[in-house]
Amino acid sequence: MNKIAQSVRLWFAPQRIRDEGDTPDYRFSLANERTFLAWIRTALALIGGGFAVDQFLPELAWGVRAGLALGLLAAGVLCALRAVNHWVRCERAMRRGEDLPVSRFPTLLGIVVAVVAVAMVVVVLFGWEGR
Template sequence: MGQGIRLWFSPARVREEGTTPDYRFSLANERTFLAWLRTGLALVGGGFAVDQFLPRLHGSLRLAFTVVLLVGGALCALRAVNHWVRCERAMRRGEDLPLSRFPAVLALCVGLLAAAVVVLTLIGWTN
C-alpha cells in the first residue's frame, strides 16, 4: 500500500513497470478516475445540501447525514486515485484489472441514506 500511495504523487513512476498499453485504455482509465471524482464532489454537495436544506430535520440526524455524505465524498476521491494507479499498473503488467467492492458498498450506503432521509422527512421527524 505504501508504494501505491507514493505513486499517487509520482505517476511517471508507473511507466517504469511493464509495457505501455494502448493509449485508449489509459484514457478510459482516466475517464473512470474523473467519474469517481465527480461522484465524490456530488456526495460533498449532497452533504452541504442536507445541512442547508433540511433544517427542520432533527439536529443530530442532520449532522450524521451530512458527515456521512462528506466522508463518502472524501473516500470517493481517495478511491479514485488509488484505483487509477492500480488499474494503470495492471494494464502495464498485462494483468487482470483489480476488483473492488467499493462501488457496491457506496451504492448501498447512498441508497440507504436516501431512503432514510425520505422516510424521516415523510414522517416529519423534525425539531
C-alpha cells in the same frame, strides 16, 4: 496492507509507474482517465449532497442533519481517495498486462447511498422535527 503502502508510494513517486511494463494503447489510458473522472464527479456529488442536506432541510433536528451531512461528506472523501488508488492500480495492471483489479467499493458505496436514501424517506414521511 503492504499492497496499500505500495499504491500510496506510487501516488507520490509518479515516474515509477512509467518504469514498469509497456505503455498501453493510449485509448485504454484515456478510458481509465474517464473512469477516474467519473468517480471524482461521484465524490463531488456526494459532497454537494452534504451541503444540500444542511441547507435545504432546515427543519430537521440538528443531530440528524449534521449526521447525514457528515456521512455524505465522508463518503465523498473516501470516494475521491479511492478514485486515485483505483486509477493507479488499473494503470499499473495495464502496463504489466495483468487483469484489472476488482473491487467491492462500488457495492459498499451503493449500500451506503441506499441507506441514506431510506433514512431521508423516513425523515420526510415522519417529520422528525426537533429543536
